[in-house]
Amino acid sequence: MRCWRRAALEFPDGLAVLIGPNGAGKTSVLEAITLACVGVSPRTASGGDLVRAGAEALWVGLDIGYGGQLERREIGYAPGRPRRLRRAGQTVRSLGEWRLPGALLVFLPDELRSVKGPPAARRRSLDRLLEAAEDGYAAALGGYQEALAQRNALLRRVRAGETASTGLAPWEARLSELGARVAASRRRATALLSPIFARRLDELGGGEGAAVAVEASIPEFATVADDRLESTLARALHARRERDIAAAQTTVGPHRDDLWVGRGQRDLRRLGSQGEQRLAALALLLAGRDMLSTTAPAPVMLMDDVLSELDPPRRAALLRALATGGQALLTTADPLAAAEAEHCGATRIPVQAAA
Amino acid sequence: MLTPSIERLVTELARLPGIGPRSAQRLAFHLMRDAERAPALAAALAAVSERVSLCPECFAFAEDGRCPICSDPRRDATLLCAVEEPSAILPIEATNEFRGRYHVLGGALSPIDGIDPEDLRIAELLGRVEGDGVAELVIATNPTMSGEATALYLADLVRGRVRVTRLASGLPVGADVEHADELTLARALLGRREL
Numbered sequence: 001m002r003c004w005r006r007a008a009l010e011f012p013d014g015l016a017v018l019i020g021p022n023g024a025g026k027t028s029v030l031e032a033i034t035l036a037c038v039g040v041s042p043r044t045a046s047g048g049d050l051v052r053a054g055a056e057a058l059w060v061g062l063d064i065g066y067g068g069q070l071e072r073r074e075i076g077y078a079p080g081r082p083r084r085l086r087r088a089g090q091t092v093r094s095l096g097e098w099r100l101p102g103a104l105l106v107f108l109p110d111e112l113r114s115v116k117g118p119p120a121a122r123r124r125s126l127d128r129l130l131e132a133a134e135d136g137y138a139a140a141l142g143g144y145q146e147a148l149a150q151r152n153a154l155l156r157r158v159r160a161g162e163t164a165s166t167g168l169a170p171w172e173a174r175l176s177e178l179g180a181r182v183a184a185s186r187r188r189a190t191a192l193l194s195p196i197f198a199r200r201l202d203e204l205g206g207g208e209g210a211a212v213a214v215e216a217s218i219p220e221f222a223t224v225a226d227d228r229l230e231s232t233l234a235r236a237l238h239a240r241r242e243r244d245i246a247a248a249q250t251t252v253g254p255h256r257d258d259l260w261v262g263r264g265q266r267d268l269r270r271l272g273s274q275g276e277q278r279l280a281a282l283a284l285l286l287a288g289r290d291m292l293s294t295t296a297p298a299p300v301m302l303m304d305d306v307l308s309e310l311d312p313p314r315r316a317a318l319l320r321a322l323a324t325g326g327q328a329l330l331t332t333a334d335p336l337a338a339a340e341a342e343h344c345g346a347t348r349i350p351v352q353a354a355a
Numbered sequence: 356m357l358t359p360s361i362e363r364l365v366t367e368l369a370r371l372p373g374i375g376p377r378s379a380q381r382l383a384f385h386l387m388r389d390a391e392r393a394p395a396l397a398a399a400l401a402a403v404s405e406r407v408s409l410c411p412e413c414f415a416f417a418e419d420g421r422c423p424i425c426s427d428p429r430r431d432a433t434l435l436c437a438v439e440e441p442s443a444i445l446p447i448e449a450t451n452e453f454r455g456r457y458h459v460l461g462g463a464l465s466p467i468d469g470i471d472p473e474d475l476r477i478a479e480l481l482g483r484v485e486g487d488g489v490a491e492l493v494i495a496t497n498p499t500m501s502g503e504a505t506a507l508y509l510a511d512l513v514r515g516r517v518r519v520t521r522l523a524s525g526l527p528v529g530a531d532v533e534h535a536d537e538l539t540l541a542r543a544l545l546g547r548r549e550l
Contacts, residue, residue: 135537136536136537136538136541139536139537139538140538143500146500147500147504149467150465150466150467150500150501150504151466153466153467154466157466157469157471162471163466163471163472163473164472166472167464167466167471167472167508169507169508169511170464170503170504170505170506170507170508170511171466171504173504173507174500174503174504174507
């Protein structure tokens, strides 16, 4: 795939650094691993971009496992044909059954969006973590989004005078039930995540007193008990009906929540410098690994070109953090950064795709 | 190499659910091979389209007026079971647990697909609930997003007039608790019964 005709790589248990010049295919290695775990690339939505120029198809095989038990995962793709997924030699038809959402945490340079991006980007990074951490979260969120699409469609039809607004009630009941589950999970997860995030950011040299918290679109959500979330959401949806019909969309609910990322009173999302935001995004990712590691094997960290953006003390702090706690793969084009990583115990893996 | 008539047959077969162009061809050639197959199938299709209509009471399939269930005096007229499609009646009948009558809604609410309450046979259902001496409405719509919303909508409409019940969601018989998906298990817990 990408620039690779054929390659086989083996990664050590702890930290490894992929070193090679620009355009050597380092990021493509991380991309291939992601593809073999979740079936989509973090860089592009179009599978066609992944196939090497001049090739007809791509194939990635990944042996992944814990405690010596390896499992072979395979993905094959050719433009215009259905994706082929295999696990342990057996064809798997559904992507949902095949993907391993909790196996990886990926940091690409645009992962900064989890701090400075729009609310949707922050929600998405929290949701990805929750999908891996909690059975049933993905189903609740998917159901919520389905009910939301139905209510929005109905709001449009009511505004156009095609049907009566009495039909809104059952969709609001479904939205409230599923939305309450999503909101409760997000609240529980951020409460767990916040102190770990604070510790990780401090370790990386980002200072003390950091926190994350859900900023709900319904103010009462901050104080109401879990078993009252459903009725609170139902009331809010009912109260907004007139406005929602006029706007032809649902203006309250977990799909409008944001994640506060800050230190003390300082809102790092809007006021943080590029450097502060980068450290916060890294600390969030490390905190996510810590959180997932309490209930499951530690996810593998894939970090693309992150060292060159940090000053020497923070770079050393990140390498120290990655040297323990599980498997991590870094890419860099900078020989000095690679040497520093090796000094922290990283295995050096030179990368150069044949031209 | 296909004659126009075979071509037409293949096209019609391929319109059936779950049948692609290749299967349609295979079926067509199979029908051609046996001289009695095609006329028998043609006669069956003709009979279905001529004789089968919808029961004016419950909107299930019927021949010569009312369907066999609606015209059976032994069925309990105080029990009414609302389903999305006629195909749901067969499995419920197979349980031998239900002795009431049915009402086919003709689908489930789905604003995205433009299916509003007016598009389902809800007015007819209300008419039956009010007129026929019905004591309980059993809502047997599918446990999908649309089916659940339809169930909630119906329940709101008839609440206070008759008893409203919903088919339970729960563990499949003979399966392990540990393999149940979380959503089903949560429903099963909510709907647990006294022993």
